[in-house]
Each structure stands twice: as structure tokens, then as C-alpha cells.
Amino acid sequence: MDLFTKSKRGLEMKIARRDKMKIYNDLLSILQSEINGEEVILTRLQLKLNVPFDRLKVYLKQLRELDLINDETSPKLTKKGKQYIHEYEKVLDFMKRMGLKYQ
Amino acid sequence: MYEEIRTAIEVISAIMCFILLRFMIKPYEITGESRYLGLPLGFGFLGVTHAISAFAYYMESYLPIIFSRNIFYIQLIARTFAFLFIAITYYFSKKPNKNSRLTWKISLILFIALLLASLLIVSIPDLTIQIYRLTRSYLRVFNLIIILYICTHTFRSHIAKPDPKTIWIPLGYVFLAVSQYSLLLWQFDGGIYAFFAGLIFRLIFLSVFLIVTYGSFYQIKKRSRDEDRT
Numbered sequence: 001m002d003l004f005t006k007s008k009r010g011l012e013m014k015i016a017r018r019d020k021m022k023i024y025n026d027l028l029s030i031l032q033s034e035i036n037g038e039e040v041i042l043t044r045l046q047l048k049l050n051v052p053f054d055r056l057k058v059y060l061k062q063l064r065e066l067d068l069i070n071d072e073t074s075p076k077l078t079k080k081g082k083q084y085i086h087e088y089e090k091v092l093d094f095m096k097r098m099g100l101k102y103q
Numbered sequence: 104m105y106e107e108i109r110t111a112i113e114v115i116s117a118i119m120c121f122i123l124l125r126f127m128i129k130p131y132e133i134t135g136e137s138r139y140l141g142l143p144l145g146f147g148f149l150g151v152t153h154a155i156s157a158f159a160y161y162m163e164s165y166l167p168i169i170f171s172r173n174i175f176y177i178q179l180i181a182r183t184f185a186f187l188f189i190a191i192t193y194y195f196s197k198k199p200n201k202n203s204r205l206t207w208k209i210s211l212i213l214f215i216a217l218l219l220a221s222l223l224i225v226s227i228p229d230l231t232i233q234i235y236r237l238t239r240s241y242l243r244v245f246n247l248i249i250i251l252y253i254c255t256h257t258f259r260s261h262i263a264k265p266d267p268k269t270i271w272i273p274l275g276y277v278f279l280a281v282s283q284y285s286l287l288l289w290q291f292d293g294g295i296y297a298f299f300a301g302l303i304f305r306l307i308f309l310s311v312f313l314i315v316t317y318g319s320f321y322q323i324k325k326r327s328r329d330e331d332r333t
Contacts, residue, residue: 087133090129093268095130096268098315099272100196101260
């Protein structure tokens with residue numbers, strides 16, 4: 001029991017918790033890199049994003065509601081989605097230059 | 104003549120702070136993390152204090168002495184809180200967990216309460232010019248300590264991951280520290296050179312921040328547009 005708790009804590013320390021915005025950005029970036037005319041396979045997306053499938057479905061629904069992707073079953077980036085990635089990159093670069101940490 | 108230059112520098116500083124405020128709010132907007140709220144608060148307060156100073160310098164000869172002294176008190180206190188807000192943002196930026204989020208929220212509420220209380224105290228009309236000068240000296244020393252903390256923090260984060268892009272902000276804060284130090288010297292010896300050096304170093308600090316902000320938001324924008332075209 002102790003060992004399990006210890007190893008779990010160690011794992012938590014190693015893997016920094018991603019907030020929702022970071023997950024959105026990761027998901028959108030994967031979608032952007034997947035653009036090659038083919039349909040995006042959700043299980044492959046799930047593996048790349050490293051989240052459970054039910055959570056992936058929730059994120060896709062939220063991104064669809066925010067108009068960042070056009071479809072939940074076969075997601076593709078919208079213009080707003082591309083803008084989000086660019087904005088996120090800009091703000092991260094700004095924070096880095098400002099000496100602020102973001103995890 | 105000096106009054107006009109002083110007023111002009113305060114107006115320029117206020118404008119630069121308000122431009123920076125527009126960008127300083129972005130980390131909070133995009134991450135939704137309230138621990139980044141100190142930056143826009145800090146630069147917003149700085150802008151307001153420069154605007155108040157400009158107004159006070161310009162109207163100095165027209166306003167009753169008690170009223171103008173109260174204005175100087177308000178700008179003095181608000182400026183210290185501005186530096187404090189920026190410093191606590193840096194302090195909390197390295198601790199992203201549940202406890203630190205709660206501590207940040209409590210600190211923010213406390214600081215705002217403290218600011219309001221201080222502003223109430225300085226509205227007492229009995230405060231003499233001697234008390235004002237003493238308060239100003241203490242607050243300037245305190246400001247210098249806060250700015251030195253920010254300098255150390257930003258230099259450390261630059262040293263941890265050296266990048267030519269990240270050296271400018273710590274240098275900008277060094278200019279701000281020199282500006283505060285010059286103003287402190289001016290307070291003790293009354294030399295006009297120390298006073299104007301303080302104002303000029305402040306303008307350099309704000310210019311460095313504007314250039315860095317431009318580099319982050321507009322050069323990347325240009326780069327991504329070029330990528331889109333290819």
C-alpha cells in the first residue's frame with residue numbers, strides 16, 4: 001500500500017498536470033499536424049493526446065461548442081482553431097520572455 | 104520648463120503602461136489562471152499613478168496644497184502596490200498547485216483591502232509635509248527591495264534556461280531599479296540630474312517592455328502568416 005502511494009506520488013511529480021487550456025492546445029496542434037486530407041481516427045488522437053476516450057469525447061464536444069473544430073466524429077480545425085493555436089504560442093512565448101513559469 | 108518636461112514624461116509613461124496592460128492581461132485570458140492577474144493589475148496601477156502624477160504636476164500651482172499632497176500620497180501608495188502585485192505574480196508563477204492558488208487568492212484580497220485602507224488613511228487632512236517626505240523615503244526603499252526581488256527572480260529563470268530572448272526583461276527591471284534608486288538619491292540631495300535620470304531610466308524600462316511585447320506578439324504573428332502562405 002505504502003509502495004503504491006509512494007510510486008503514485010512520484011508519478012504525479014514527474015508528470016506535470018496539464019490544465020484544460022494546455023490540453024485544448026495539444027489536441028488542436030495534433031489535429032493541425034494530422035491534416036493530410038485523410039479522416040482523423042479518434043483512437044489515434046486519444047493515444048497521441050494521452051487521455052481516456054470518454055474524456056477525449058468531452059474535449060471534442062467542448063471544442064466544437066467553442067467553434068474551434070468543425071465536427072466531433074471527424075474533427076478538423078476551423079479558422080478560429082488555427083487562430084487559437086497561434087494566440088496560445090504567442091502568449092507562451094511572451095510568458096517565457098517575461099520570466100513567468102507556466103505548467 | 105522643468106514642470107512641462109516632468110508632466111510630459113509622466114503622460115508618456117502612463118500611455119506606455121496602458122499599452123502594456125493590454126498585453127499583460129493575455130496570460131490570464133489564455134490560461135484562465137488567476138495567479139497571472141498581478142501583472143495587469145500592476146501595470147494598470149502604474150499607469151494610473153503616472154496619470155495622477157501628470158495631473159498633479161500640471162495642476163500643482165492651481166490646486167490647494169492639502170489636496171495636491173493627498174494626490175501625491177495616493178500615487179505613492181498605489182505605485183508601491185503596483186510593484187507588489189507584479190512581484191507576487193512572479194512569486195506565485197513557480198508554484199502551480201491547489202494550496203498556492205488559494206494563498207494567491209487570499210493574498211490578492213488582502214492586498215486590495217490594504218490598498219483601500221491605506222488610501223483612506225492618507226485622505227486625513229492633518230498629514231504634514233514632513234510625514235509625507237518620511238513616508239516617501241520608506242516606500243521608495245521598499246519599492247527598491249521589491250524590484251530587486253523581481254530582478255533576481257527573472258535573472259534566475261533566464262539562467263535556468265539561457266536564451267537571448269529572455270535576457271531583456273530582467274535588464275528592463277534593472278533599469279526600473281536604477282530609476283527608483285535615482286529618485287531615492289534625488290530625495291536626499293535634491294539634485295535635478297538624479298531626478299531626471301530616474302524618469303529617463305523609467306522610460307527605458309517601459310521601452311524595453313514594449314519592444315519585448317512587440318517581439319512576442321507581432322513577430323510571431325508575422326511568422327505564422329508566412330507559414331500559412333507556404
